[in-house]
Every structure is written in C-alpha cells, then in structure tokens.
Amino acid sequence: MLYLQLYQAEILINNSKKFSFSDQKKKAYLETLSNLFTAIRTSIDEGYDETTLFVKKSHLDFVFKSIEFLKDSTLNTLPFEVVSCLNRAMNDWIDAKNFIVVTSLQSNLYAFSYDIEYARNYTFYRSLEAEYQIEFKRKLVQINLPLALSRDYLCSVALYHELGHFVDKEHLFSRLAQAEFNSMRRRDRSKLYPYFPYMGTGDNQKKLGYHLGEYFCDLFAAQYVGDTLNYYLEYITTYSDTDTVMHPSTQNRSKVVDDFLAGRYNPVVNLIQKVLEQTIAKRLEIKYDEIDSTDFYRLIPYDIKNDRELHGIFNYGWKVWRSDFSLFNKHMEYDVHLDESAIYKIINNLMEKSIGNYFVTEAWEKGKNE
Amino acid sequence: MSSIVTAAKIHKLIEDGELYIKPLLDKDQVTEVGVDFRLGGNFLVSVQGRDPLINASLNDEFGKRTSKHFFQETRRQLGETFILHPSQTVLATSLEYVRLPDDYLLVLCMRSSYSRLGLTMSTIAQPGYCGCLSIELTNYNNNPINLSIGSRIFQGLFYQADTKTRYFEKQRKYVCNVRPEPSAVTNDPDLVILNNLWNTSNKPDSTDTP
Numbered sequence: 001m002l003y004l005q006l007y008q009a010e011i012l013i014n015n016s017k018k019f020s021f022s023d024q025k026k027k028a029y030l031e032t033l034s035n036l037f038t039a040i041r042t043s044i045d046e047g048y049d050e051t052t053l054f055v056k057k058s059h060l061d062f063v064f065k066s067i068e069f070l071k072d073s074t075l076n077t078l079p080f081e082v083v084s085c086l087n088r089a090m091n092d093w094i095d096a097k098n099f100i101v102v103t104s105l106q107s108n109l110y111a112f113s114y115d116i117e118y119a120r121n122y123t124f125y126r127s128l129e130a131e132y133q134i135e136f137k138r139k140l141v142q143i144n145l146p147l148a149l150s151r152d153y154l155c156s157v158a159l160y161h162e163l164g165h166f167v168d169k170e171h172l173f174s175r176l177a178q179a180e181f182n183s184m185r186r187r188d189r190s191k192l193y194p195y196f197p198y199m200g201t202g203d204n205q206k207k208l209g210y211h212l213g214e215y216f217c218d219l220f221a222a223q224y225v226g227d228t229l230n231y232y233l234e235y236i237t238t239y240s241d242t243d244t245v246m247h248p249s250t251q252n253r254s255k256v257v258d259d260f261l262a263g264r265y266n267p268v269v270n271l272i273q274k275v276l277e278q279t280i281a282k283r284l285e286i287k288y289d290e291i292d293s294t295d296f297y298r299l300i301p302y303d304i305k306n307d308r309e310l311h312g313i314f315n316y317g318w319k320v321w322r323s324d325f326s327l328f329n330k331h332m333e334y335d336v337h338l339d340e341s342a343i344y345k346i347i348n349n350l351m352e353k354s355i356g357n358y359f360v361t362e363a364w365e366k367g368k369n370e
Numbered sequence: 371m372s373s374i375v376t377a378a379k380i381h382k383l384i385e386d387g388e389l390y391i392k393p394l395l396d397k398d399q400v401t402e403v404g405v406d407f408r409l410g411g412n413f414l415v416s417v418q419g420r421d422p423l424i425n426a427s428l429n430d431e432f433g434k435r436t437s438k439h440f441f442q443e444t445r446r447q448l449g450e451t452f453i454l455h456p457s458q459t460v461l462a463t464s465l466e467y468v469r470l471p472d473d474y475l476l477v478l479c480m481r482s483s484y485s486r487l488g489l490t491m492s493t494i495a496q497p498g499y500c501g502c503l504s505i506e507l508t509n510y511n512n513n514p515i516n517l518s519i520g521s522r523i524f525q526g527l528f529y530q531a532d533t534k535t536r537y538f539e540k541q542r543k544y545v546c547n548v549r550p551e552p553s554a555v556t557n558d559p560d561l562v563i564l565n566n567l568w569n570t571s572n573k574p575d576s577t578d579t580p
Binding site: 078338361 | 546
C-alpha cells in the first residue's frame with residue numbers, strides 16, 4: 001500500500017510543476033517539497049516494520065496535503081483584499097515571515113477557517129530534518145473561505161475570529177487561561193460561572209478549554225472588527241442562549257465582546273488579559289478606527305489612511321448595511337432607486353475597492369522607492 | 371456646444387469633489403486633454419463554452435440566453451502581467467474607480483502606444499456613472515501581447531453635456547462595479563418587443579397541423 005501512495009504522490013508532484021505562483025516563497029516551498037519527495041522515494045525499502053511504515057506514510061501524507069494547499073493557492077480568483085487585511089492583523093501577533101499563507105475556496109457556505117494542521121507541528125518538521133536533512137524555512141497556513149461568499153466582505157469578519165485560533169495555538173493562551181481558571185480561589189472563580197455555567201455545578205475541562213478558546217478568538221476579532229462578529233454570529237445562530245461542547249452561547253459571546261469594546265468590567269476579559277500580559281506582555285486592545293464618512297452613501301470607496309482604518313472598513317460596511325437605506329437618496333440628493341440586493345452588492349464592491357486602493361497605493365509608493 | 375475638457379478644468383473638478391478618480395497614482399495621469407487610466411487586475415476572459423453561441427437575443431431557437439458561460443474570471447495584482455492572445459477578447463476594468471459629474475460624458479479609447487500593438491477598445495461612460503470603467507480589449511495582432519497590471523493603457527476624454535442628468539433615476543444594469551461584469555444585453559426591454567414579434571410571426575398555426 002505504501003508504494004501505491006508513493007506513486008500517487010509522484011503524479012501529484014509531477015503535476016505540480018505546472019503551478020504558477022506570483023509569490024516566490026511558494027515556488028521555493030514547492031521545490032523543497034519536491035526534494036523531500038525524492039528523498040522519501042529513495043529511502044523507501046522493503047521489509048519495513050509497522051512503525052516505520054506509519055512514519056513513511058505520514059511523510060507522504062504531508063506531501064499530499066502540502067500540494068493540495070499550494071494547488072488552491074494558484075487559483076485565479078483569490079480574494080487578495082481580505083487576505084491582505086488578515087495578514088496585517090497576523091503581523092501584530094506572530095512573526096509572519098515564518099509562514100506562507102495560502103487560500104482555498106470551499107463549497108460549504110460556512111467554511112470560514114484556518115487550517116493549521118502542519119503549521120504548528122514543529123516536531124514533525126524536525127523529524128523531516130533529522131531523517132532527510134531537508135528544512136522547510138516557512139510553514140503553510142491555509143485560509144478557507146466559502147466559494148459562494150468569497151466576495152462577501154461583511155461575512156469575512158468571521159476570518160478574524162479564525163485567525164484568533166491560529167494565534168491562540170501559537171501562544172497557547174486558552175490553555176494557560178484554563179490553568180489560571182483552575183488555580184483561582186473559589187470566590188473569584190464564581191464570578192466566571194455565568195460564562196461557564198457547567199463549571200459551577202460540575203467539572204467539564206474539555207468544554208472549558210474549548211470555550212476559553214472561543215472567547216479569546218471573539219475578543220481577538222473584536223480588536224479589529226468591533227462587534228460586527230456578533231452580527232454574523234446572531235445571523236448564523238439566531239442569538240442562541242444555549243451552549244454546545246465547542247461553543248459558548250451566542251448571548252454570552254456577545255456580552256463578552258460588548259463589555260470589552262465598552263471598556264466595562266468583565267471577568268472573562270480580565271482572565272484573558274492577565275494571561276496575555278503574563279505570556280507575551282501584551283493586552284487586547286481596540287486596533288481599528290471608527291470610520292465616520294458618507295462616502296459609501298455617495299457610492300464611492302472610502303479613502304483608507306492607515307491600518308487602523310483598514311480594519312475599520314469592516315465595521316463601516318456593517319454600519320452602512322444596518323443603516324436606513326434612505327440615506328443613499330439623501331446623500332446622492334435624489335431617489336437613486338437602489339433596492340436591498342443592489343445595496344448589498346454596492347457595499348461589498350466599495351469595501352473591496354477601498355481595501356484594494358489602500359494596498360495598491362502602498363505598493364506603488366514602495367515600487368517608486370525601490 | 372460641447373468641447374473637450376482640458377487639464378485645468380479636470381483638476382478643478384477633482385479638487386471640488388465633483389469628479390472622483392481614485393487611486394490617481396500619479397498626478398500627471400491628468401493630461402492636457404483628458405486622463406490616462408490604468409489597467410486593473412480583474413478580467414473576464416473569453417473561452418469556448420458548451421453552448422453553441424452567445425445569444426444576444428431573447429430568441430432561444432439557437433441556444434440559451436447567456437453570455438456569462440463564455441467568460442472565465444481571473445485576477446492579477448499590481449505589477450503582474452496578463453497575456454492577451456490573438457483575436458481574444460477580454461473584459462477588463464480600469465484600476466481607478468470613477469464617479470463622473472452629472473453633466474460630463476467620458477469617452478474612452480486606447481492610448482496610441484497600445485493601439486500600435488494591435489489592441490482596440492471603444493466605450494463611453496455616461497454622466498453620473500459610478501464604478502471602475504469597464505473595457506473590452508481585443509488583440510488584433512497575430513502575436514500574444516503581455517500587459518502589465520497598472521500600466522496606462524487607455525485614455526478618457528471628457529465632454530460637458532448641455533444639461534445635468536441623473537444617472538440612477540433609471541434602473542441601471544451596472545452599479546458601482548469594481549470587477550468586470552458579463553454583458554446584461556438581454557435585459558434590454560426592446561428585446562422583449564422584438565422577441566414577441568418573432569413569436570407572433572412564427573407561432574405554429576392550427577391550420578398547419580395535419
């Protein structure tokens with residue numbers, strides 16, 4: 001069976017030679033991957049025991065998965081704009097030069113996620129180095145977006161939450177918050193029970209870990225996109241007051257975000273802030289500016305001035321979407337006959353162009369100075 | 371009588387916020403008699419589809435009413451290139467987003483350096499238009515042409531109309547587009563009348579039935 005997988009991988013590697021990247025880092029990664037495949041092929045021998053077979057199979061699985069990631073990243077229709085915004089946010093928390101962010105468009109309507117199966121598996125990469133003397137200087141991280149919503153910038157706020165999972169896994173905030181929770185005095189801990197009700201009457205550490213992770217990611221996203229993630233959550237969960245193993249109730253999640261943004265006391269926010277300060281000497285803080293403009297109502301993109309406004313464009317788009325649509329008539333100074341469907345497209349188009357113009361102008365200035 | 375608007379007036383319109391063009395990466399894109407526009411990174415490339423023809427009528431006798439299956443989307447970033455093959459047509463857009471004043475018409479044509487390569491386009495944007503400028507590019511050269519995203523490939527000439535118009539007073543097919551959109555030709559109301567005419571004259575007559 002190992003040989004079957006080997007020959008399948010060989011076909012994929014051969015096909016990958018026609019991939020065309022605009023990014024040299026991806027090209028270099030593919031070359032390293034090709035070298036790894038050659039080394040695996042050379043090393044495979046008859047008479048392996050079960051353990052060695054398992055290890056070799058895992059190495060070939062890595063080749064498969066990496067090619068799948070890179071293949072999707074050659075797509076001609078990548079939403080550069082939203083990916084560029086996320087990269088800016090990632091840079092605030094992680095040394096981005098260690099990673100190559102690739103993008104995949106999925107058929108599932110709610111497929112907003114970060115696939116970091118290998119990105120943080122440093123032991124795995126070290127095992128490749130030890131066995132084949134091949135080093136991957138950068139790791140692949142894949143952003144998944146639903147194909148149908150790849151131009152829906154309103155729903156893209158969910159990706160800031162997903163980026164939070166990646167940052168959490170990198171720094172282990174939620175795991176450390178869980179340890180902090182468990183070491184608290186009973187009186188202090190009881191303040192957190194409204195957000196983890198099952199911990200007051202029992203002990204479900206698995207659920208606690210998941211929920212702390214979700215609260216962290218919500219707060220992480222709120223730094224950049226304010227309470228707009230709440231709108232998205234309300235839309236997909238109908239503002240549910242019940243939790244699941246993986247997620248706290250939407251009502252609790254919204255409250256934590258609202259308290260954070262309003263600067264109100266909230267024990268979950270305090271717990272997470274404490275862990276961040278202890279581990280990386282950082283605090284969660286609002287990293288976007290509210291955009292106060294009539295530009296979208298006048299059907300023109302907003303002229304983004306800095307990264308704070310770049311993230312603020314998501315909040316602005318939602319604000320326009322939730323506003324009274326007669327404002328379009330008011331600012332255009334006549335009845336522009338735009339129905340809701342047209343306004344939905346207009347907001348997304350103007351968000352895309354506002355972001356695009358920011359990065360184009362920045363790239364142009366950089367190009368002039370090189 | 372309308373006349374071509376020159377540089378000083380164009381600058382004034384931009385400064386007064388009546389004419390919106392962004393990003394204007396270089397001020398000298400405003401020339402003596404118009405504005406040089408740059409090639410944007412979004413394309414709809416013509417491909418051969420499964421349908422037998424692009425049907426620009428409502429008459430289904432020869433095929434379905436669609437043109438979008440004959441175009442495939444592709445995107446590029448500033449500085450990347452796009453190869454346009456001989457006889458190929460692509461829908462592209464300007465890099466710049468434009469909102470025209472209510473009394474200025476914009477006429478678009480290739481810059482001569484690109485016309486000389488065998489590229490053609492010809493289109494207008496009506497007063498009050500909002501969006502990136504849609505252009506249809508065709509390569510009449512016998513050889514493929516490699517174009518840089520962000521290069522100034524076409525120019526716009528402004529003409530002042532004798533009165534202001536309200537672009538959105540009528541239902542519009544193309545509103546604030548930032549990527550090229552396939553033709554919405556079959557939304558033209560005239561085609562309904564023309565198709566009714568055809569149906570009437572070709573309706574099977576009961577006397578024809580054996």
